[in-house]
Amino acid sequence: MVAVLVLVGVFVAVFVGYNVGGATTGPAFGPAVGADAISKTWAAALMTIFFFVGAWTIGRRVVDTLGTELVHDPGVFTLEASIGVLFFIGLALFIGNFFGVPASTSMTAVGAIAGLGLAGGELNWAVMGEIAVWWLVAPFIGFWISLIIGRYFYAYLNRMVAMERSEGPLLTVDRSRAVPVPAASETTSRRELSGVFTVIVIGCVMAFSSGTSNIANAIAPLVGSGALEMNPAIVIGCLAVGIGTFTIARRTLETMGNDLTELPLTAAIVVATVSATLVTFLSWIGIPASFVVIATMSIIGLGWGRATRPVTVLESVRREQAAKLSVGALAADEEGEKLPSIGQENPADVPSASDLFDPATTGRVVLMQNVVPAIATLGAYLTFRFVPVFGI
Incomplete structure (x- = not known):
């Protein structure tokens, strides 16, 4: 009977890992996929590899935290x-x-x-309170940092890095040598190549951070109960995460990379840097990081900041000068068409609020990110409180 329960537990853990892969790949590589810096398949592969590295190194510490510190008596597991x-x-x-x-x-x-823990009277409220406080504070830190960057500094950053993706493939294969080697295509500039490399590296850092924090979500109860040893549990959990990254994660990659807000490479680097920094900090101090919420709020903040960027005095002068250049420009101005802003050269590149910030998608994301944890919390409490088979 115990062996059957262990197999059921492993199956359920694999199901959790599968959904962890689907939920965390979007925030890590959504900006890079949305900027056409990497394909969804490569994003899944890199997510799987670096998630495992993070889980194997630091993640075991978070497993111990969730399995022993969040409840007073680990025997409840x-x-x-x-x-x-x-x-x-x-x-x-x-x-x-x-x-x-x-x-x-x-x-x-x-x-x-x-x-x-609440149903069994074993919840450690001090630990729960500390985690909850950071969950509230960290996303707003990411939101406001990104909003400030998008509102006041993004145009300058964009002018400095200028990393819009060119048409055509990023790399080609040079077959003129004895061993074929990848090389930049004719349409790819060195600056663009370095920018793409940067945003992919940051995505890998976020995947590593996700592994340090999220592997515990799939295996901590089984390790805490003694049903599985730590190392085999990590391997099983990471394999399940990998399956999720190659399958169901494609939908969340689409949401985070395309539907929520438009993300050229400069924006992708900003979002990934802010999110990865906060997640790494939380993992360092032992807090299970709310990885998805931080990344989502960072994307929303940057999109909102860019869409509401104020017109500076210099910008007003440039627009006035541009309007005087020709009758056509004056007519365009009267019709409400946007003229180039600082850090942008083509009028068509000036984004509108609807281009950068989709309120409908944002509302759906924020709603579901509150509903999903509530379902897990309420469902677990009611089950363990009123179903005697669990014996707590």
């Missing part, structure tokens, strides 16, 4: 209870992935474990 917790984590994340919205795996996992 019976094998049956662990299966129940993982079931509600996986179910809630699957709902978010089904709607194409990457929900926070950390919030969902901690919510399910908190529901178990």
Whole structure:
């Protein structure tokens, strides 16, 4: 009977890992995919590799935290209870992935474990409070930093790096040598190549950070119950995450990279840098990072800041001078067409609010990122409180 329960637990853990991969790939590589810097397949491959590195190195510490510190008595993680917790984590994340919205795996996992601890009277409120405070503070830090960058500094950064993607492939294969080697295509500039490399590297850093924090969401209950040893559990969890990155993650990549806001390479680098820095900081101090929420709020903040960027005095002068150049320019100005702004040379490149910030998609993302953890928390509490089979 115990062996059967262990197999059921592993199956449910794989289901959770699958949905973790679907939920976290979008925030890590959505900016790069949205900027056409990398394909969805390559994003999935890199996500899988660096997630495993993060899980194998630092992630085991977070597994111990969720398995021992969030509840006063780790004995509450019976094998049956662990299966129940993982079931509600996986179910809630699957709902978010089904709607194409990457929900926070950390919030969902901690919510399910908190529901178990609350039902059994073993929840450590001090640890829960510390985690909750950082969950509230960190996304707003990311939002405001990104908003300020988008509102006041983005145009200058864009002019400095100028990394809009060119038409055609980024790399070609040089077959003139004995061993074929990749080389930049004729349409690719050195600056563009370095920019693409930068945004991909930052995505890999975010994938590493996700592994340090989110592997615990899939395996902590089973490791805490003693059903699985740490190393085999990490391998199983990462394999499941890899499956999710190559399958269901394509929907969240589309949402984070294209639907939520337009992300040229400069914007992708800003979002990834802000998000990766905050997630790494939270992991360093031992907080299960709300990876998805931080990245999402960073994207929203940058898009909002760019869409509401004020017109400076210099910009007003440039527009006035441009309007005097020709009758056509004057007519365009009277018709409300936008003239070039600082850091942009083509009038067509000037974004409108609807181009950079989709309120409908944003509302859907924010709603689901609150609903999904609530489903896991409430479902776990009601089950462990009123279903006697779990024996807590």
